[in-house]
Amino acid sequence: MKTRRVYSTPDLITARAAIQAAREAGIHDEDISLVARPDIEVGHIPNRRKEADSDFVPAALRGAVFGGIAGLVAGAIAVLVFPSIGMSWAGTGLVALAGVLVGAFASSLVGSSLPDPVRQKFDGEIKAGRILVLVDGAAEMLPAVETAITRTGALSLPFETPTALIR
Structure with missing residues (x-):
């Protein structure tokens, strides 16, 4: 390195x-x-x-991590606290994946604008x-x-x- x-x-x-x-x-x-x-x-x-260089890649990585965590927590809350909506653990995985994608996208946009x-x-x-x-x-x-x-x-x-x- x-x-x-x-x-x-x-x-x-x-x-x-x-x-x-x-x-x-x-x-x-x-x-x-x-x-x-x-x-x-x-x-x-x-x-x-x-x-x-800009802060594009580091920002995208941070956004993916935090977006994934947020999606995982949101999905777990939906499964555990609101079982009546019928969300499965597989659905939680999909919500976490969506969090990764949205977090990476949004953060990379902001990161690309920073010096x-x-x-x-x-x-x-x-x-x-x-x-x-x-x-x-x-x-x-x-x-x-x-x-x-x-x-x-x-x-x-x-x-x-x-x-x-x-x-």
Whole structure:
């Protein structure tokens, strides 16, 4: 599993140097991305480097879990408290499945409208015109990667999250 680290750079020159340092430290090119203000991203950052994640997948998973639980509880209440309506335990399973589907759908819609966690946490850095370098790497590689990147003038920001929770 990979872990994401975030570094702040004052300009494109430093961001490019940080990218090169990460590559030289063993990070694959596709595991490096950039986040910046829209005016900087549009004019100066190639599409392959842009980080455009949203909270879509994590929100859908949360919605599926909570929707399923809610459907299961509702179905169980219908079976146990209101036996006169004739709902079976199989019906409870169907209600739980419907809860999973509705929960995942509704949550994914909301999640797709939210910016990714990096943009949320470091909004001030982005608005100030700094360019964030995002690096996804194996835990054993990251200390050497951090040393290499910070030598370029990039500042390590307090963010360390398993990549699976982001994407």
